[in-house]
Amino acid sequence: MKLITEEISKVKFITEEKAGKKSLYIEGIFLQADIKNRNGRCYPMETLTREVSRYNENYIQKGRALGELGHPDGPTVNLDRVSHMITSLKENGNNFMGRAKILDTPMGKIASSLISEGVKLGVSSRGIGSLVERNGVRYVSDDFMLATAADIVADPSAPDAFVNGIMEGVEWIYDVSRNDWLIQNTRRKIDRLTETKQYEEKKLELFNEFLNSL
Numbered sequence: 001m002k003l004i005t006e007e008i009s010k011v012k013f014i015t016e017e018k019a020g021k022k023s024l025y026i027e028g029i030f031l032q033a034d035i036k037n038r039n040g041r042c043y044p045m046e047t048l049t050r051e052v053s054r055y056n057e058n059y060i061q062k063g064r065a066l067g068e069l070g071h072p073d074g075p076t077v078n079l080d081r082v083s084h085m086i087t088s089l090k091e092n093g094n095n096f097m098g099r100a101k102i103l104d105t106p107m108g109k110i111a112s113s114l115i116s117e118g119v120k121l122g123v124s125s126r127g128i129g130s131l132v133e134r135n136g137v138r139y140v141s142d143d144f145m146l147a148t149a150a151d152i153v154a155d156p157s158a159p160d161a162f163v164n165g166i167m168e169g170v171e172w173i174y175d176v177s178r179n180d181w182l183i184q185n186t187r188r189k190i191d192r193l194t195e196t197k198q199y200e201e202k203k204l205e206l207f208n209e210f211l212n213s214l
């Protein structure tokens with residue numbers, strides 16, 4: 001499966017005060033269904049509805065729905081780069097409206113500073129899935145899995161070029177035993193060693209190579 005990212009720049013940054021403490025939030029459209037977006041992709045409503053329901057149950061409701069500042073090059077969330085926590089993701093027509101709180105982390109502080117200085121920022125969803133092309137449109141298949149509903153990204157002058165090149169040529173698979181994603185060719189190398197005495201040692205070596213490449 002491929003890493004799929006979609007950028008949306010029309011989001012609001014809102015400051016709220018509670019008990020004398022100010023908090024910064026992101027609000028807006030995080031995901032859109034049944035339309036061809038500027039990357040030539042279309043997410044079927046049925047696929048997004050199912051995946052957003054899973055994301056809400058497993059991540060948002062458990063306080064685990066995190067996003068990063070900037071574009072990571074893989075499907076996992078890197079805790080040292082977390083800038084915000086997604087607190088809500090709800091269906092509204094063909095859109096899924098999201099809300100996220102900027103956290104008091106190093107990356108969250110950078111995001112807050114950029115916003116306060118007037119830097120134009122957007123959000124980018126990130127997930128894993130396969131694509132099927134029909135009539136010039138690349139449809140996201142029903143194997144799509146949402147990694148995060150929103151990373152915070154800069155809004156470049158050519159956003160299509162910025163988004164399209166993000167690891168689309170790299171295949172990822174989910175390794176249940178590790179509860180993590182692996183690059184497909186790394187897993188193939190590991191699987192070919194199952195009959196050798198060096199299996200455990202070589203598996204660790206290859207996995208470390210993968211981690212160092214991130």
